[in-house]
Amino acid sequence: xIAKLKREYGSGITPLTHLGQNYMEVDRSLIxxxxxxxxDEEQFDYCVDITAVHYPKRxxxxxxxxxxxxxxxxxxxxxxxxxxxxESIASSVPIWATANWLEREVFDMFGIRFDGHPDLKRILLPxxxxxxxxxxxxxxxxxxxEWVQINLGIESGQ
Amino acid sequence: xxxxxxxSPLDLETPDKTFLxxxxxxxxxxxxxxxxxxxxxxxxxxxxxxxxxxxxxxxYLHRGVEKIGENRTYTMFNPYVDRMDxxxxxxxxxxxxxxxxxxLSVEAPPRAQYIRVILTExxxxxxxxxxxxxxALDIGAITPLFYTFRDREEILKIFEKYCGARLTTHAFRIGxxxxxxxxxxxxxxxxxxxxxxxxxxxxEELLTTNRIWLERTKGVGVISGKDCIALGVTGPVLRAxxxxxxxxxxxxxxxxxNFEFEIPTGQNGDTYDRYIVRMVEMRQSxxxxxxxxxxxxxxxxxxxxPKVMKPPVGEVYHSIEAPKGELGYFIVSDGSTxxxxxxxxxxxxxxxxxxxxxxxxxxxxxxxxxxxxLDIVLGEVDR
Numbered sequence: 001x002i003a004k005l006k007r008e009y010g011s012g013i014t015p016l017t018h019l020g021q022n023y024m025e026v027d028r029s030l031i032x033x034x035x036x037x038x039x040d041e042e043q044f045d046y047c048v049d050i051t052a053v054h055y056p057k058r059x060x061x062x063x064x065x066x067x068x069x070x071x072x073x074x075x076x077x078x079x080x081x082x083x084x085x086x087e088s089i090a091s092s093v094p095i096w097a098t099a100n101w102l103e104r105e106v107f108d109m110f111g112i113r114f115d116g117h118p119d120l121k122r123i124l125l126p127x128x129x130x131x132x133x134x135x136x137x138x139x140x141x142x143x144x145x146e147w148v149q150i151n152l153g154i155e156s157g158q
Numbered sequence: 159x160x161x162x163x164x165x166s167p168l169d170l171e172t173p174d175k176t177f178l179x180x181x182x183x184x185x186x187x188x189x190x191x192x193x194x195x196x197x198x199x200x201x202x203x204x205x206x207x208x209x210x211x212x213x214x215x216x217x218y219l220h221r222g223v224e225k226i227g228e229n230r231t232y233t234m235f236n237p238y239v240d241r242m243d244x245x246x247x248x249x250x251x252x253x254x255x256x257x258x259x260x261x262l263s264v265e266a267p268p269r270a271q272y273i274r275v276i277l278t279e280x281x282x283x284x285x286x287x288x289x290x291x292x293x294a295l296d297i298g299a300i301t302p303l304f305y306t307f308r309d310r311e312e313i314l315k316i317f318e319k320y321c322g323a324r325l326t327t328h329a330f331r332i333g334x335x336x337x338x339x340x341x342x343x344x345x346x347x348x349x350x351x352x353x354x355x356x357x358x359x360x361x362e363e364l365l366t367t368n369r370i371w372l373e374r375t376k377g378v379g380v381i382s383g384k385d386c387i388a389l390g391v392t393g394p395v396l397r398a399x400x401x402x403x404x405x406x407x408x409x410x411x412x413x414x415x416n417f418e419f420e421i422p423t424g425q426n427g428d429t430y431d432r433y434i435v436r437m438v439e440m441r442q443s444x445x446x447x448x449x450x451x452x453x454x455x456x457x458x459x460x461x462x463x464p465k466v467m468k469p470p471v472g473e474v475y476h477s478i479e480a481p482k483g484e485l486g487y488f489i490v491s492d493g494s495t496x497x498x499x500x501x502x503x504x505x506x507x508x509x510x511x512x513x514x515x516x517x518x519x520x521x522x523x524x525x526x527x528x529x530x531x532l533d534i535v536l537g538e539v540d541r
Binding site: 018019021036046047048049051053054065067071074076080096097098100101102109122123124126133134138140145 | 216217220222224225228229260261263385387388389390391401403408409472473474475477484486488490499500501503507508511540541
C-alpha cells in the first residue's frame with residue numbers, strides 16, 4: 001500500500017513507523033484526496049479520531065492528526081499534516097460522517113477551521129467563549145473572565 | 159449513509175408546515191432531565207409525536223481533562239482519567255497505563271496483567287449492570303434497578319477491599335500495580351462469579367420475554383452496521399448491528415489472547431439486540447474472570463519504571479475495548495516529565511453522535527430508550 005501511495009504522490013508523503021505503529025506525514029495539499037483514496041481503495045473505512053497538536057515555536061504551528069482503522073485489514077494508520085495558524089483544511093465529513101463532531105471539537109479547542117464542514121461551531125465550550133484552550137499559549141489562569149462574570153455572576157473562573 | 163440528508167444540521171428557526179397545516183414543534187429536553195443520565199441537552203424537532211430530527215448540546219461537564227493532562231506529570235494525571243467514565247474507572251486506567259507503558263517501552267509483569275484483567279472485567283460487569291438498571295428504569299421497569307444495584311455492590315466491595323475506593327479506583331499504576339492482591343482476593347472473586355451467574359438469569363427472566371419490554375425495545379432505534387462504521391460507533395452498539403468486532407480479539411492488549419471467550423453479535427441493530435448483546439457480554443466476562451482467577455501466576459507486580467518518568471520523544475495511540483466501545487489515548491511526549499499532549503478518544507462522545515440518526519422517525523418516548531441503549535456517560539462525553 002505504502003509503495004503504491006508513494007508512487008502516486010511522491011515526496012508529498014513520508015511513511016514512518018514509531019513503536020510499531022505506522023503513520024504518514026503528508027502535505028496539506030493532499031488532504032482530503034489522500035483520505036478519500038485511503039477509504040475507497042485501501043479500505044480504511046473507520047475514522048477513529050481526529051485531533052491536533054499545537055507547536056507554537058514552529059512556523060507551521062499545528063499538526064492535524066487522523067487515526068484510521070480498517071476493518072477488512074485489521075490495521076491502524078495515522079495521518080499527520082502540518083498547517084499554519086489561520087490556515088484552514090478540507091473537512092472529511094463527506095468521507096466519514098463521524099468527522100462531524102470530531103472536527104467541531106478540534107475547532108473548539110484549537111481554532112482550526114475545516115472547509116466544507118456542514119455546521120462548524122463550538123461543541124464543548126459555550127458559544128461566545130473567547131480563545132481556544134488547547135493552544136499552548138492559552139492562559140489557563142487568565143480564562144475568559146468576562147464570560148464568567150456575565151454568565152455565572154462571579155468575579156473570576158478561579 | 160443510507161440517507162445523505164440524514165445528518166444534515168437542523169434548521170431550528172423555521173419549522174416546516176406539516177400536511178395538517180400545523181407547525182412542527184421544537185422542544186427542549188434537559189439538561190436537567192432524569193433520563194439523560196447526566197447533563198445532556200437535546201433539542202427535538204417534532205411533528206406531533208414523531209421525531210423529525212434532534213440536536214445534542216453537550217459540554218456542561220467539560221473540565222478540560224486534556225488540558226489538565228498537559229500540566230501534570232504522567233503519574234499525576236493517572237487518577238484524572240478515572241473521572242471520565244466514572245462507572246468504568248478501571249477500564250480508563252488500564253487504557254492510560256498501557257498507553258504510557260507503550261511510550262516507555264515497558265510491559266507490566268504477568269501477575270499484574272492477570273489481576274488487571276480480572277478487575278477490568280469485573281468493572282465491565284458493573285458498568286453493564288448499572289446500564290441495565292437505569293435503562294430499564296427509563297423505559298418503565300423499576301425492579302431490575304434494585305436487582306442490578308444489589309449485585310453491583312458485591313463488585314464494588316471487591317474494589318474497596320483491593321484499593322480502598324469503590325468508584326474512582328485508581329487501581330493501576332504505570333508499569334503494573336501498586337497493591338498486591340489482598341488475602342482472600344481469589345476466593346472473593348470466585349464467590350462473586352458463582353453468586354452473580356444465576357443473578358444474570360434473574361435479570362433476563364424479568365425482561366427478555368416481558369411483553370412491555372419487547373414492545374418498547376424491538377425495532378426501536380435501529381442502526382445498520384454500515385452506518386455504525388461511518389459514524390464511528392463502537393462497542394456493544396456496533397456488535398448488535400452485526401459487526402463482529404472487539405478490540406480484545408482484533409488487536410489484543412493486556413493478556414486477553416490467553417483467554418477463551420466469544421464476541422456476541424445481534425442482527426437487527428435495535429434496542430433489544432443491544433440489550434441481548436450486553437447480557438451475553440456479562441456472561442463472557444465471567445468466563446474470562448473464571449479462567450484468569452484459576453491461573454494467576456506468582457511473581458512481581460511492578461515492572462522496572464523510573465520514579466521520574468521521562469518517556470522518549472514520540473507519540474503513541476493505544477486503544478482498549480472499554481464497556482462502551484473503543485477508548486483510545488493519543489499521547490505525544492516531548493521527552494519531559496509531562497505529556498506534551500494527551501488526547502482521549504471517548505467512546506460515549508462518538509456514539510452519542512448517532513443519536514440523531516437513530517431517533518429520526520421514532521416517537522418522543524423512544525428518544526429516552528435510545529439514549530439509554532447507547533449507554534453514554536456524560537463525564538466522558540464532555541471530559
